[in-house]
Ligand SMILES: Nc1ncnc2c1ncn2[C@@H]1O[C@H](COP(=O)(O)OP(=O)(O)OP(=O)(O)O)[C@@H](O)[C@H]1O
């Protein structure tokens with residue numbers, strides 16, 4: 001399939017920086033092509049050793065996850081690999097959950113978000129970094145979107161005995177954010193589920209960046 005644009009197109013045209021990476025983090029920028037706005041997540045500016053190992057692996061992992069989740073509302077659409085070092089997908093206008101005040105979030109937002117995460121699980125993928133509120137968007141239409149599949153795992157390549165634990169890590173992230181932003185809408189059965197998950201020691205070491213797959217871009 002023909003790619004919507006190439007690295008050469010990026011060289012000649014202006015783009016907006018979304019985030020500048022350090023070490024193992026990609027640079028993210030917006031690129032406009034006709035009517036469409038794209039995000040380019042680019043590991044090319046990383047030091048050569050990082051770029052050729054970690055960067056390649058991360059770009060491919062994110063691309064494969066987005067392919068697997070294609071068509072689900074709230075997942076960035078039209079993902080493609082620009083080259084071995086950069087993954088691109090459509091920009092979704094909105095604000096991150098971290099930046100969004102609770103009163104600007106619809107009452108049904110977290111119900112939709114839980115549904116989105118369950119749809120992802122049905123396709124045999126776990127995200128594993130849902131506790132990070134920079135990975136969740138409140139779109140301009142007030143709907144949830146999930147970003148950043150660098151830490152995701154394809155359950156088809158993971159021992160079955162771990163599936164429930166891994167899905168629970170995601171669900172605990174959904175309910176933790178729900179409890180922080182809209183506590184009045186977190187009903188007693190979901191709250192009890194969150195509390196029981198929080199007591200499980202095996203989840204503790206995974207809080208924050210899971211599986212040691214990320215370095216923090218901000219100090
Ligand atoms: N498809 C998208 N639409 C709109 N904004 C996006 C999109 N993808 C990423 N962003 C913005 O870029 C930020 C960083 O994206 P992402 O989490 O994928 O990169 P990262 O390298 O993991 O950064 P961080 O360390 O901040 O999590 C997001 O918090 C969001 O503000």
Ligand SMILES: [Mg+2]
Pocket residue numbers: 132134135147148
């Ligand atoms: Mg992120």
